[in-house]
Amino acid sequence: MSSTVWWEGVEKTRVLIAPGCGGSKPGELLTLRHPKSEEGTCYLFNDGMLQELQWFKQSYGSWFLGDYISEDGSLYMATTVDPVFILLPIFDEARMKKGEDPGKFRQLDEILYVEGFPEYQHLLPLADKCMEIVCQTQEVGSMKFYRLDNSKVLAWLSCKVCSLKKTLPELDKNYAAQDEKQTLVDAVSIVGEYLKTEPWLKLLYDHLGLEFVDPTMKETNMENLPTAYENHTASSNPSQEKASKKPGRQPKQAKLETGSKNIRDMFSRACKKKC
Secondary structure, eight states, rough: OOOEEEEOOOOOOOEEEEEETSSSOOOEEEEEEEEOOEEEEEEETTTEEEEEEEOOOSSOOOEETTTEEEEOOOOOEEEEEOHHHHHHHHHHHHHOOOOOOOOOOOOHHHOOOOOOOOGGGHHHHHHHHHHGGGEEEEETTTTEEEOOOOHHHHHHHHHHHHHHHHHHHHOOOHHHHSHHHHHHHHHHHGGGSSSIIIIIIIIHHHHTTTTOOOOHHHHHHHHTTHHHHHHHHHHHHHHHHHHHTTTTTTOOOOOOSSOOHHHHHHHHHHHHHHH
């Protein structure tokens, strides 16, 4: 069951909603690199789980929580994330792979020494438990060495995609109505929000026998769509529209993406359904 914790900031107080918060052992707020954007992102490390923090801001309204009211309607929400996603790019860089060379075996304390992000060291016990699933390991005496393995990573990602592919039709009727291949593409797209395009997202598409779709192309298509004001102006001036047309050439129509594939939207729908 979720509980609430008040975090005292410099400017204002915000609310954090997270599973397990409020127990005898407080969670730690860590700033780590986002696995896709590489930007500093805040995570909550609590009871051996890593949770990604997201800030939601309402333009109006408030939250009534127990005896307190958060007047501005803003809060933090923590969503559990598989730590392998967060650690994958760090382990990828640590092997210092060149060409066909599989790279080097490294100890965990070396791998998790990330310049500018000292809080990765807090994840040493977690990495020891979870990263063997995507790594080769070697033990020399009491020392253990890790090296990321591409085939293990792809097998792990495939399991994630297949599990999500089974879950999506239960979350949204639109997913249930579409064909199986499109649901698979959607599952890869959602998982891809935590993967760099090079090499993992492309490798995953190839591994699953799918045609690679560059996520940036969707953003470009959306940017090229006319605004509501432009549509209204064009419809209210039909003579102007006819005059601007040139014979023999048809204007290109931008592709409109149907349905949101954003992982945040997916979890929001899941929460609403449970409620």
